[in-house]
Amino acid sequence: MPLTDFHIQGYRSVRDVWLKLQNINVIIGPNGCGKTNLYRGIHLIAAASTGSFSKALADEGGMPSSLWAGKRRTSEPVAMQLSVRLDDYRYSLVCGLAGKVRRTETFARDPFVLKEEVFLLKNGQKSSLLKRTKQSVTARTSDGKRADYTLQIQDNESVFSGLRDPHAFPELFALREEFRAWRFYHNFRTDVGSPVRSPHVPLFTPVLSHDGHDLASAVASIIEAGQADLFNEMVEIAFPGSSIFTAETRGLLNLYMSMPGFARPFSIAELSDGTLQYLCLLAALLSLRAPPLMVLNEPESSLHRDLLESLAKLVVHASKDTQIWLTTHSRELADYILDMSGYEPVELEKVEGETRLVGVGLGGYKEDDDETQSS
Ligand SMILES: Nc1ncnc2c1ncn2[C@@H]1O[C@H](COP(=O)(O)OP(=O)(O)OP(=O)(O)O)[C@@H](O)[C@H]1O
Ligand SMILES: [Mg+2]
Numbered sequence: 001m002p003l004t005d006f007h008i009q010g011y012r013s014v015r016d017v018w019l020k021l022q023n024i025n026v027i028i029g030p031n032g033c034g035k036t037n038l039y040r041g042i043h044l045i046a047a048a049s050t051g052s053f054s055k056a057l058a059d060e061g062g063m064p065s066s067l068w069a070g071k072r073r074t075s076e077p078v079a080m081q082l083s084v085r086l087d088d089y090r091y092s093l094v095c096g097l098a099g100k101v102r103r104t105e106t107f108a109r110d111p112f113v114l115k116e117e118v119f120l121l122k123n124g125q126k127s128s129l130l131k132r133t134k135q136s137v138t139a140r141t142s143d144g145k146r147a148d149y150t151l152q153i154q155d156n157e158s159v160f161s162g163l164r165d166p167h168a169f170p171e172l173f174a175l176r177e178e179f180r181a182w183r184f185y186h187n188f189r190t191d192v193g194s195p196v197r198s199p200h201v202p203l204f205t206p207v208l209s210h211d212g213h214d215l216a217s218a219v220a221s222i223i224e225a226g227q228a229d230l231f232n233e234m235v236e237i238a239f240p241g242s243s244i245f246t247a248e249t250r251g252l253l254n255l256y257m258s259m260p261g262f263a264r265p266f267s268i269a270e271l272s273d274g275t276l277q278y279l280c281l282l283a284a285l286l287s288l289r290a291p292p293l294m295v296l297n298e299p300e301s302s303l304h305r306d307l308l309e310s311l312a313k314l315v316v317h318a319s320k321d322t323q324i325w326l327t328t329h330s331r332e333l334a335d336y337i338l339d340m341s342g343y344e345p346v347e348l349e350k351v352e353g354e355t356r357l358v359g360v361g362l363g364g365y366k367e368d369d370d371e372t373q374s375s
Contacts, residue, residue, distance in 0.1 A: 001086040001178050002323055003293055010068045010080040012037040013355045024319045024341050026334045027327045029348030034355030035327035038348075039186070039297040042325065045082055048093060049179035051161030054111055054154075062109025063097050070353050079114055089129075089175055090119040090371060098156060101134070110156045118172060121371060129171055132159055141168045183291040187301060188212040188280040190273040196280065197269045199252035206288035212280040216255040216268065218287075219279070220246040225288050234282055234317075238310035244279070255279070273302045278311070285314045290321035300330045312336030 007018045013034040019025070029035055040060065047056035057066055067080055078100075083092035094115040099108030116132035130139045137149040137159055147169075152162040159172075166173040188196055188211065195213035204224075205217035222231050223246065232243045241260035246253055256265035257275070268276070281299055296315075300308060312333055315324055319341065328334060334345040347358035 001089070001175075001292060003084055003086050005085045006038075006042060007083040007092075008038065008041045008081070010077070011041050011066060011082070012068065013350065013353060014038060014041060015068050015070065015354045017355055017357060019346065019357070021323070021325070022343055024315065024324045024337060024343040025326065026337050026343065026345040027325070027348060028329070028331065028334045028345045029358075030350075031329070033348040033350045035329075035348060036297055037355060039184075039295060039325075039327050041082055042084075042182075042295055043184050045084055045091070045093070046179050046182045046184065048082075048158035049160045049176045051157055053093075053158050053161070054156040057111050058109065063095070063111045064109060066111075067097070085121075085371075086175070086178060088120055088122050089171070090117075090121060090126075091175060092117050093158060095156075101155075107156075112155055113158065116159055118175065119371075120171065126371060129169075130159060139163075139169055139172060142170055178292055181291050182293040182295065183207070183210075183284075183287075184295045184297075185210060185281075185284050185299070186297045188277055190276040190302065192269075194276075196276060199249070199254040199268070201251060202246075202248060202253035207291075208280065208283045208287060212283075215276075215280055215283055216246050216253040218283040219244060219255055220253060221288060222283065222286055227286065227288075231282065231286060234286070234310065234314055235279075237313060238278055238307050239275070274304055274307065277302045278307055281311065282314060285318040290318070293323045293325065294318065295325040297327050298329060299326065300328055300333050305330075305332060308333045309336050312340055316340045 003021050005018065005020050008014045009016045014037050027035055027038060044053060044056055047053045057063055060066055067078060079094050079096040081092060081094045093113065095111040095113045098104065098110035098112040101112045113132065114134055116130065118130035120127050120129055128140065137153050138146045139149055141147050149159060153159050160176045163169060163172060163176060190196060195211060196215050200214065200216065202220060203217050205214045205221045208214065208218040235242055235244050243258050244255065246255050255268040257271060258265040299311065303311065308330060315326060315337060318324065338344060349356055349358050
């Protein structure tokens with residue numbers, strides 16, 4: 001299910017941004033304009049689907065840090081809203097401060113879900129599949145009945161965390177599985193002590209972990225699946241004359257790179273930060289199990305500009321099977337992707353502390369017609 005839009009309000013520097021999404025979405029802008037805040041916003045939807053929404057917010061300092069800290073109009077709620085459209089579905093989640101609702105000091109940094117909704121948008125009609133308010137949670141079953149879920153859901157988590165019975169709620173389950181399959185890469189540690197640099201017990205790894213600690217296994221899996229030529233072609237484009245292989249010693253798998261002019265290959269511990277970062281991106285983007293959406297936050301970090309063209313090729317190649325969301329500082333990377341794929345980058349700027357889309361005024365986006373008719 002392609003993600004076709006993302007509307008985010010009241011979250012950090014993002015007071016109100018409505019993004020229309022395509023197959024490749026490059027989000028570009030200067031330091032501090034809100035690129036990573038948008039990345040975090042979309043990550044929160046995935047966290048909601050796995051029952052780790054409040055934990056994800058706690059990792060960022062909790063709800064008070066996450067709410068827009070600037071001025072509000074009198075009508076503007078002290079709440080954040082995340083809303084996405086996928087195919088015929090609209091999902092939205094609104095939450096505020098638990099301290100206000102529960103009158104608690106101890107859990108004052110917790111979110112409190114004020115509203116959560118899923119709509120099916122078909123044939124110009126909008127019908128509700130899930131409706132959650134402060135007081136109650138009801139979901140529509142496949143035979144059109146309303147089921148009460150009120151007691152099964154924690155007030156700081158999404159309904160997806162407590163959903164049971166896939167046969168009764170096939171659409172809600174399908175949506176939840178879609179969100180769970182989204183994949184996020186924020187950054188790979190490449191310092192000397194990084195887990196990426198340690199050999200490990202080999203395991204079939206069709207999906208590189210978010211921190212890249214299983215890089216050697218992920219590369220070995222790609223090679224064993226018959227994709228060694230493609231992998232090495234991408235290595236060759238970035239590092240002419242070089243190739244990659246994996247080898248096991250005393251039960252531990254290591255990754256090696258052969259480079260022209262050297263009699264021996266270099267092991268993963270000896271590779272440069274940029275080389276390692278590129279290899280992690282290669283393993284992530286050539287994954288044997290393509291996700292519906294891959295979200296990369298500033299992947300060009302620590303890459304020399306000579307590697308940006310190869311990275312763009314890789315992203316465009318991956319986009320044949322995966323929708324891409326990529327935030328970047330690099331105009332050059334955005335331009336390469338535009339030249340290779342035709343997808344224009346989305347530019348962000350900060351105006352009075354607020355993240356805005358360049359060239360799009362507030363309220364410049366209108367809902368599709370099928371979102372405004374209720375059945
Ligand atoms: N609760 C909040 N309310 C308003 N603004 C906030 C809030 N929390 C953080 N910010 C602002 O968000 C901005 C940081 O946004 P973000 O990290 O997304 O930037 P970025 O575009 O990724 O920058 P960089 O290129 O440096 O990584 C900071 O300027 C910070 O002041
Ligand atoms: Mg950032």
